[in-house]
Amino acid sequence: MDVATMEEAGGALNPNPGIIMSAGEPDSKMAGFEGLFLKYYPRVVSVLYRFLGDRGLAEELANDVFWRLHRQPWLAQSDGNVGGWLCRTATNLGIDHLRALARRRHHEEEAGRRLIENGVPPDPLAEVLRNERAQRVRAVLAKLKPAHARILILRASGLSYKELADSLGLKLGTIGTMLVRAEAAFQKRFRRMYEREEAL
Amino acid sequence: MNCLNDGILRAKLDGQLAEEESRAIDRHLAACAACRVRVETLSENAERVRTALATLAPGPQEGFSAPPFAYARFQAQGAEAPPASVFGRLFSARLRPVWAAAGLLAVLVACFSFAPARSWAQRVLAMLRVQKIAVVPIDTQGLEGVQAGNEAGKMIDQFISDNIVVTEHSGQPQIAAGPPQANQLAGFQVRLLAGRSDAPKITVQGEQGFQMTLNRERLQGILDEFGRNDLQLPSSVDGALVAVHIPKSVMAVYGQCPQPGNQNSQNPPKVSDLAGCVVLVQVPSPTVSVPPELNVQQLATLALQAAGMTAQDAQAFCDNVDWTSTLVLPIPRDAGSYETTNVDGVQGTLITLRGWSQGMPGYSLLWVKSGIIYSLNGFGSADQAVPLADSLE
Numbered sequence: 001m002d003v004a005t006m007e008e009a010g011g012a013l014n015p016n017p018g019i020i021m022s023a024g025e026p027d028s029k030m031a032g033f034e035g036l037f038l039k040y041y042p043r044v045v046s047v048l049y050r051f052l053g054d055r056g057l058a059e060e061l062a063n064d065v066f067w068r069l070h071r072q073p074w075l076a077q078s079d080g081n082v083g084g085w086l087c088r089t090a091t092n093l094g095i096d097h098l099r100a101l102a103r104r105r106h107h108e109e110e111a112g113r114r115l116i117e118n119g120v121p122p123d124p125l126a127e128v129l130r131n132e133r134a135q136r137v138r139a140v141l142a143k144l145k146p147a148h149a150r151i152l153i154l155r156a157s158g159l160s161y162k163e164l165a166d167s168l169g170l171k172l173g174t175i176g177t178m179l180v181r182a183e184a185a186f187q188k189r190f191r192r193m194y195e196r197e198e199a200l
Numbered sequence: 201m202n203c204l205n206d207g208i209l210r211a212k213l214d215g216q217l218a219e220e221e222s223r224a225i226d227r228h229l230a231a232c233a234a235c236r237v238r239v240e241t242l243s244e245n246a247e248r249v250r251t252a253l254a255t256l257a258p259g260p261q262e263g264f265s266a267p268p269f270a271y272a273r274f275q276a277q278g279a280e281a282p283p284a285s286v287f288g289r290l291f292s293a294r295l296r297p298v299w300a301a302a303g304l305l306a307v308l309v310a311c312f313s314f315a316p317a318r319s320w321a322q323r324v325l326a327m328l329r330v331q332k333i334a335v336v337p338i339d340t341q342g343l344e345g346v347q348a349g350n351e352a353g354k355m356i357d358q359f360i361s362d363n364i365v366v367t368e369h370s371g372q373p374q375i376a377a378g379p380p381q382a383n384q385l386a387g388f389q390v391r392l393l394a395g396r397s398d399a400p401k402i403t404v405q406g407e408q409g410f411q412m413t414l415n416r417e418r419l420q421g422i423l424d425e426f427g428r429n430d431l432q433l434p435s436s437v438d439g440a441l442v443a444v445h446i447p448k449s450v451m452a453v454y455g456q457c458p459q460p461g462n463q464n465s466q467n468p469p470k471v472s473d474l475a476g477c478v479v480l481v482q483v484p485s486p487t488v489s490v491p492p493e494l495n496v497q498q499l500a501t502l503a504l505q506a507a508g509m510t511a512q513d514a515q516a517f518c519d520n521v522d523w524t525s526t527l528v529l530p531i532p533r534d535a536g537s538y539e540t541t542n543v544d545g546v547q548g549t550l551i552t553l554r555g556w557s558q559g560m561p562g563y564s565l566l567w568v569k570s571g572i573i574y575s576l577n578g579f580g581s582a583d584q585a586v587p588l589a590d591s592l593e
Binding site: 034037038041042045046049050051053055057058059060062063066067096097099100130133134137138152153156160161173174175176177178179180183184186187190200 | 205206207208209210211214216242245246248249250252253254255256257258263264265267268270271273274364365366367369371411
């Protein structure tokens with residue numbers, strides 16, 4: 001409390017906490033922090049959006065992710081797994097916020113409000129149904145083990161098995177098994193929570 | 201070939217196997233009806249989950265900022281973020297291990313002796329509100345082994361990342377055109393330095409809140425990594441929640457001040473410019489909600505021991521502190537000195553740092569008045585701090 005409070009009071013606390021990559025040259029050879037930002041930002045914000053369903057919040061948290069990266073003393077000596085670190089950090093933040101939102105039960109109301117603010121889509125009914133399902137999927141993710149939620153979101157975000165292994169600190173050969181378990185847990189939880197409303 | 205496990209089959213479905221391995225599996229599947237059935241089931245399950253998760257993908261209407269634009273905004277946020285204060289320097293990379301340790305100690309202070317976890321809503325919360333500030337010098341030799349990149353540093357980073365949930369985001373700081381707008385944005389009467397003839401740049405930071413869920417096993421693991429397994433956390437801390445709320449804060453920056461995040465800049469500010477840099481921060485007292493059974497004094501005594509104090513010294517310090525109303529700021533003994541002083545009609549604490557930017561000394565004057573915490577930070581001689589603070593109006 002003391003330290004954090006004084007840091008805030010002194011105004012010195014920059015926001016801190018992101019993801020991945022595959023192709024391209026090693027991160028250690030990229031042209032500094034700006035290069036890392038430009039390379040990873042789209043994926044970081046996309047992963048966070050999947051957790052949160054709110055563009056503004058996703059971009060704000062993505063900034064947090066890069067502030068945290070910016071303050072990492074090991075950044076200059078990175079051996080190339082900055083992407084993995086960003087991924088881990090973004091998913092941790094995403095899960096934390098997803099759970100906090102679920103606790104506050106504002107989620108569905110927020111989704112409805114955003115729908116109104118974003119204007120009427122070409123197919124309003126389809127959009128409403130899609131949003132409703134998305135909220136249910138997020139509610140299920142919030143109830144899963146973080147490791148399961150993490151791998152499902154990252155795979156849905158397009159990460160390869162190799163990238164998943166780098167980001168999650170797992171052996172490449174275990175990714176398939178982890179995915180199968182996570183998918184089974186997701187289906188089981190979804191059915192338990194929403195069997196009456198809709199089939200998965 | 202024996203039947204294949206689900207993980208291999210799942211990787212096959214995703215096209216994530218090497219070509220040779222993939223062909224071997226094709227040959228097995230051609231000959232094994234049981235595995236073909238399992239592949240079919242796995243495929244259906246994967247497709248159901250994939251379809252469900254696809255609803256989370258951003259739609260075309262979301263239109264995320266292009267990376268170059270996002271980067272420009274990121275830089276702007278850095279430029280508008282609070283200029284480095286004495287505390288900013290205290291939190292510099294050089295002292296980061298110390299503060300990581302101090303942060304942990306603060307967590308420990310907040311978590312010892314919690315009663316067994318009960319529903320948060322059922323608790324009658326004790327509210328701690330900062331009414332005064334006390335400084336305690338700590339020796340950092342015992343913490344030298346703790347570096348941000350090593351195991352203890354990583355454990356602390358991961359603990360913070362996994363266990364702290366931000367419940368209120370402050371968002372971008374808002375720039376106030378003048379005192380009236382600052383008052384309006386902040387929601388309290390903002391005071392400025394009449395002793396300065398130049399106009400400050402005023403920014404207002406939004407309210408912030410976070411909750412911390414305590415995990416005894418991980419906290420104990422960090423303590424063990426510190427080599428302090430003689431301090432044992434009670435099992436009752438597990439799952440306990442601490443909630444912190446920080447009201448809107450106002451920062452007034454006078455003169456040319458260094459920007460945070462640019463500390464390694466190739467063009468650091470000139471010493472002559474820094475001499476005029478003064479940063480005034482004012483924030484209504486943050487509140488911390490904790491279970492009423494929390495024995496903060498006991499925790500603080502242990503935490504200060506973990507920071508290198510003898511048990512006797514820690515006890516003596518803690519006996520004189522009202523933990524429900526005092527913000528205790530630990531500073532490394534070799535970073536500077538401190539003294540109590542009269543300021544703004546109340547008692548304050550003046551911290552002098554020996555040298556923190558290009559060898560230039562700095563100061564930070566802290567006090568609490570009418571429920572507002574004030575922090576006046578600057579470079580050069582600490583002699584100017586109190587007269588400047590007394591010119592507040």
